[in-house]
Amino acid sequence: xxxxxxxxxxxxxxxxxxxxxxxxxxxxxxxxxxxxxxxxxxxxxxxxxxxxxxxxxxxxxxxxxxxxxxxxxxxxxxxxxxxxxxxxxxxxxxxxxxxxxxxxxxxxxxxxxxxxxxxxxxxxxxxxxxxxxxxxxxxxxxxxxxxxxxxxxxxxxxxxxxxxxxxxxxxxxxxxxxxxxxxxxxxxxxxxxxxxxxxxxxxxxxxxxxxxxxxxxxxxxxxxxxxxxxxxxxxxxxxxxxxxxxxxxxxxxxxxxxxxxxxxxxxxxxxxxxxxxxxxxxxxxxxxxxxxxxxxxxxxxxxxxxxxxxxxxxxxxxxxxxxxxxxxxxxxxxxxxxxxxxxxxxxxxxxxxxxxxxxxxxxxxxxxxxxxxxxxx
Amino acid sequence: xxxxxxxxxxxxxxxxxxxxxxxxxxxxxxxxxxxxxxxxxxxxxxxxxxxxxxxxxxxxxxxxxxxxxxxxxxxxxxxxxxxxxxxxxxxxxxxxxxxxxxxxxxxxxxxxxxxxxxxxxxxxxxxxxxxxxxxxxxxxxxxxxxxxxxxxxxxxxxxxxxxxxxxxxxxxxxxxxxxxxxxxxxxxxxxxxxxxxxxxxxxxxxxx
Numbered sequence: 001x002x003x004x005x006x007x008x009x010x011x012x013x014x015x016x017x018x019x020x021x022x023x024x025x026x027x028x029x030x031x032x033x034x035x036x037x038x039x040x041x042x043x044x045x046x047x048x049x050x051x052x053x054x055x056x057x058x059x060x061x062x063x064x065x066x067x068x069x070x071x072x073x074x075x076x077x078x079x080x081x082x083x084x085x086x087x088x089x090x091x092x093x094x095x096x097x098x099x100x101x102x103x104x105x106x107x108x109x110x111x112x113x114x115x116x117x118x119x120x121x122x123x124x125x126x127x128x129x130x131x132x133x134x135x136x137x138x139x140x141x142x143x144x145x146x147x148x149x150x151x152x153x154x155x156x157x158x159x160x161x162x163x164x165x166x167x168x169x170x171x172x173x174x175x176x177x178x179x180x181x182x183x184x185x186x187x188x189x190x191x192x193x194x195x196x197x198x199x200x201x202x203x204x205x206x207x208x209x210x211x212x213x214x215x216x217x218x219x220x221x222x223x224x225x226x227x228x229x230x231x232x233x234x235x236x237x238x239x240x241x242x243x244x245x246x247x248x249x250x251x252x253x254x255x256x257x258x259x260x261x262x263x264x265x266x267x268x269x270x271x272x273x274x275x276x277x278x279x280x281x282x283x284x285x286x287x288x289x290x291x292x293x294x295x296x297x298x299x300x301x302x303x304x305x306x307x308x309x310x311x312x313x314x315x316x317x318x319x320x321x322x323x324x325x326x327x328x329x330x331x332x333x334x335x336x337x338x339x340x341x342x343x344x345x346x347x348x349x350x351x352x353x354x355x356x357x358x359x360x361x362x363x364x365x366x367x368x369x370x371x372x373x374x375x376x377x
Numbered sequence: 378x379x380x381x382x383x384x385x386x387x388x389x390x391x392x393x394x395x396x397x398x399x400x401x402x403x404x405x406x407x408x409x410x411x412x413x414x415x416x417x418x419x420x421x422x423x424x425x426x427x428x429x430x431x432x433x434x435x436x437x438x439x440x441x442x443x444x445x446x447x448x449x450x451x452x453x454x455x456x457x458x459x460x461x462x463x464x465x466x467x468x469x470x471x472x473x474x475x476x477x478x479x480x481x482x483x484x485x486x487x488x489x490x491x492x493x494x495x496x497x498x499x500x501x502x503x504x505x506x507x508x509x510x511x512x513x514x515x516x517x518x519x520x521x522x523x524x525x526x527x528x529x530x531x532x533x534x535x536x537x538x539x540x541x542x543x544x545x546x547x548x549x550x551x552x553x554x555x556x557x558x559x560x561x562x563x564x565x566x567x568x569x570x571x572x573x574x575x576x577x578x579x580x581x582x583x584x585x
Binding site for chain 1: 436439449451528530534
C-alpha cells in the first residue's frame with residue numbers, strides 16, 4: 001500500500017539516493033586504490049570515481065585528515081541536498097538521523113566548556129551533520145546549572161536530556177555515561193518514530209536499529225570490565241529495542257568476562273558468530289579496555305579509525321562493522337521506503353573510514369595492513 | 378476516520394436516494410429501479426468509465442515520472458528509454474476514451490414517456506456496469522504499470538541490462554487494461570441503442 005502514494009513526495013529523492021549509492025566504490029576500485037604507491041596516485045585514482053576532483057586544490061603533501069574532512073564534506077553536501085528537497089515525513093526522518101551527530105557535538109561542547117576551552121576551536125571540531133543553530137549558545141554558559149538549562153531550552157535534544165539526565169549528573173565528570181544515556185533515549189525515540197511510519201520502513205529500520213542497540217550493549221559491557229561502573233549503572237545504559245532485550249540485556253548486565261558475554265549472545269545466531277574464533281582476541285579485549293583507566297572515559301572509544309591498531313577489540317568491532325554493512329545493503333532491496341536514506345549515509349561513512357585507512361597505510365608505508373578495511377560492495 | 382466516515386456517508390446517501398423516489402417512508406428498491414431513467418444509468422456508466430481510466434493512467438504516470446526524474450540525475454541515459462513506461466500508462470486512458478465513444482453512440486434521444494421499454498432498461502444497465510467494469514480494470518492496470526515502471530526506471534539507472542526484463546512485467550500488467558476493453562465491448566454487444574416504445578397495436582376500425 002505504501003507504493004501507491006510514496007512517489008508523490010519521495011519518488012524523486014529515492015531516485016537521487018539510489019544514484020548516490022551507485023557511486024559508492026566497488027571492490028575493483030578499492031583494489032586499484034590499495035595498489036597506489038603515493039598519496040598523489042591515490043588522488044588520481046579517486047578523481048576517476050564519483051569523488052571527482054575533491055582534492056584538486058589541496059597543496060601537497062596532503063594529510064589523511066584533509067582527505068577525511070573533504071570526503072565528509074562531500075557526504076554532508078549530498079545529505080543537505082536531500083534534506084532541502086524533503087517534505088514530511090521524510091524531513092523528520094532525516095532530522096532524526098542528524099540527532100546522533102548532535103549528541104556527539106553537544107557532549108564535545110559541554111566537556112570543552114567545563115574545561116574552559118576556546119569556543120571557536122570547539123565549534124570547528126564538531127561534526128558538520130550535527131550542527132544546529134543554537135549550538136554557539138552552549139559555549140556561553142559558565143556553570144553547570146546554566147549549561148543544563150541552556151541545553152534544555154536551546155537544543156533539539158531537549159527531550160532526551162529532560163527524561164534521563166539531571167543538572168547534578170552534568171557536573172559529574174562521567175561524560176561517557178551521559179553520552180550513552182542520551183544515545184539510548186535517541187535510539188528508542190527513533191525506533192518509535194519508524195514504527196509509527198509503518199510499512200517496510202518500520203521493518204527495515206527496526207532491524208538496523210535493533211542491531212545498533214545490541215552492538216552498543218555489547219560494547220558497553222566489554223568496555224566496562226575492570227572499571228568502576230557498577231552493574232546497575234551498566235544495565236541502565238542498555239537500549240531496550242535490541243534483539244537481546246530482555247534476557248540478553250539482563251545477562252550482559254551480570255557478565256564479568258567475555259565468556260559470559262558470549263553466553264548472553266547465544267540465543268541470536270548472528271551474534272554467536274561474532275565470538276567464534278575470536279578466542280585469541282578475547283584475552284586482549286579485557287586487558288586493552290580495562291587496563292589503566294579508572295574513569296569510564298573509555299566506555300566506547302572512538303568507533304572509527306582509532307580502533308584500527310587496538311588488537312582483539314578491533315576484531316570484534318570489525319565483525320560488527322561487517323554485519324552493519326550487510327544490513328545496510330539489504331535495505332536497498334526494497335523500494336518505496338525511507339530506510340535507503342539511512343543506509344546510504346551509513347555506507348558512505350563506512351567508505352570514508354575505509355578510504356582514510358588506505359590513505360593512512362600508504363602514508364605510513366604499512367602496506368601489510370592495507371587490506372584490513374571493510375569494502376562495501 | 379479514513380474508512381468509517383466515507384462508508385457511513387455512502388450508505389446514508391444510497392438509502393436516501395432510494396427513498397426519495399417514493400412517497401413517505403417506504404423503502405422500495407423495485408420502484409427505484411423502475412423509475413430511474415436509463416439515461417441516468419448510461420451516463421453514469423460512461424462517466425465512471427472515462428473518469429476511473431484517467432485516474433488510473435494519471436496515477437501510473439506520476440509514479441513512473443517521479444522515479445525517472447530522480448534516477449535520471451545520475452544516469453541521464455534512462456530518460457528516453459523509460460518513456461515507454463509512460464506510454465503504457467497512457468494507453469490505459471485511451472482505452473477508456475474508446476469505450477466512452479463507443480458507449481455514447483448507444484445513447485440516442487427518446488422522449489421521456491416512451492423511454493421505459495425492456496430493451497432500454499437493459500441498455501441502461503449494460504452501459505452502467507460495462508462502464509464501471511472498464512473503469513475499475515483500467516484504474517488497477519494503470520496503478521500496476523505505474524509501480525512496475527517506477528521500479529524499471531530505478532533498475533535501469535543501476536544496471537542497463539535489467540530494463541528489458543522488467544519491461545516484460547509491465548507488458549503483462551497492461552494486458553489487464555486490454556481485458557477490460559474486451560469485456561466492456563462484450564457487455565454491450567447485445568444492447569441496442571435507445572429506441573422509443575412502439576404504441577400498442579390498434580386494430581383497424583375496418584376489421585370486425
